[in-house]
Amino acid sequence: MSKEPDRLFAQPLPQVPDFAFNEDVVRVFPDMIKRSVPGYPTIVENLGVLAAQFAQPGSVLYDLGSSLGAVTQALRRHVRTDGCRVIAVDNSAAMVERCREYLNGQDSMFQELLPVEVIEGDILALEFQPASVVALNFTLQFIAPEERLALLGRIRQSLLPGGALILSEKLRFNDPEEHALLTDLHVAFKRANGYSELEIAQKRSAIENVMKPDSLEEHRERLLAAGFSKVVPWFQCLNFASLIALP
Numbered sequence: 001m002s003k004e005p006d007r008l009f010a011q012p013l014p015q016v017p018d019f020a021f022n023e024d025v026v027r028v029f030p031d032m033i034k035r036s037v038p039g040y041p042t043i044v045e046n047l048g049v050l051a052a053q054f055a056q057p058g059s060v061l062y063d064l065g066s067s068l069g070a071v072t073q074a075l076r077r078h079v080r081t082d083g084c085r086v087i088a089v090d091n092s093a094a095m096v097e098r099c100r101e102y103l104n105g106q107d108s109m110f111q112e113l114l115p116v117e118v119i120e121g122d123i124l125a126l127e128f129q130p131a132s133v134v135a136l137n138f139t140l141q142f143i144a145p146e147e148r149l150a151l152l153g154r155i156r157q158s159l160l161p162g163g164a165l166i167l168s169e170k171l172r173f174n175d176p177e178e179h180a181l182l183t184d185l186h187v188a189f190k191r192a193n194g195y196s197e198l199e200i201a202q203k204r205s206a207i208e209n210v211m212k213p214d215s216l217e218e219h220r221e222r223l224l225a226a227g228f229s230k231v232v233p234w235f236q237c238l239n240f241a242s243l244i245a246l247p
């Protein structure tokens with residue numbers, strides 16, 4: 001994957017445009033996500049380990065909002081269950097192009113990887129096949145809030161017994177003090193990773209209209225309303241968390 005450092009917001013912009021997963025973002029994405037999302041490498045690596053516990057023979061594993069395929073590759077490496085295959089979906093043409101290149105490169109480096117199909121498309125329009133694992137790794141927060149329940153309902157309907165949804169998100173907190181503390185600590189995390197105050201401020205304004213985090217309570221209630229029976233948080237680092245939802 002590209003090692004280009006993220007300097008997208010380093011210079012003052014007369015007007016900060018809404019954040020989009022375009023070619024500029026794709027070029028710096030691995031660096032951006034690692035320096036912006038506390039716990040990201042731990043979540044991605046362990047998603048493969050978790051998925052291996054839920055994968056059912058002959059089923060599909062979905063990576064929804066796959067970006068450059070980091071989660072897909074973790075699934076392909078860790079899952080050994082017979083007849084499984086991975087379907088990665090993203091609606092950014094630039095992401096999908098680079099994702100395919102990356103995954104093809106991995107095929108030539110590792111043996112025994114699960115087969116994968118990368119689809120350029122909207123996950124809201126996807127016809128789900130029977131699935132044992134669905135990963136939504138920092139994707140639901142970019143879906144319009146009014147679409148989220150219906151999407152989770154469709155995922156729930158596609159899940160096989162013994163399967164799971166793994167949902168990772170940035171969190172909002174209902175308690176104002178808790179929200180302020182974890183937001184400040186996230187800013188400190190970004191600063192420690194070399195982002196300037198200007199970069200942090202411009203990025204905040206770029207994402208505020210396109211990325212709408214929910215609280216843990218909202219996630220839990222919506223997942224139960226979508227038909228999931230159990231919601232188990234397995235990881236939290238500052239204001240970023242990952243949940244397992246069981247059908």
Ligand SMILES: Nc1ncnc2c1ncn2[C@@H]1O[C@H](C[S@+](CC[C@H]([NH3+])C(=O)[O-])CC(=O)[O-])[C@@H](O)[C@H]1O
Pocket residue numbers: 021033044064065066067068069070071089090091092095121122123124136137138139142143
């Ligand atoms: N409606 C949609 N349909 C399909 N894709 C979408 C849609 N909306 C947004 N996306 C895609 O969802 C991805 C969100 S990034 C996921 C990181 C990855 N999971 C990772 O673990 O590396 C999260 C982040 O950057 O914070 C982008 O690639 C969008 O194009």
Ligand SMILES: O=C(O)C(=O)Cc1ccccc1
Pocket residue numbers: 019032033036037170203204207211
């Ligand atoms: O950068 C942030 O503040 C975030 O919340 C995470 C993020 C990471 C990558 C793209 C958009 C948002």
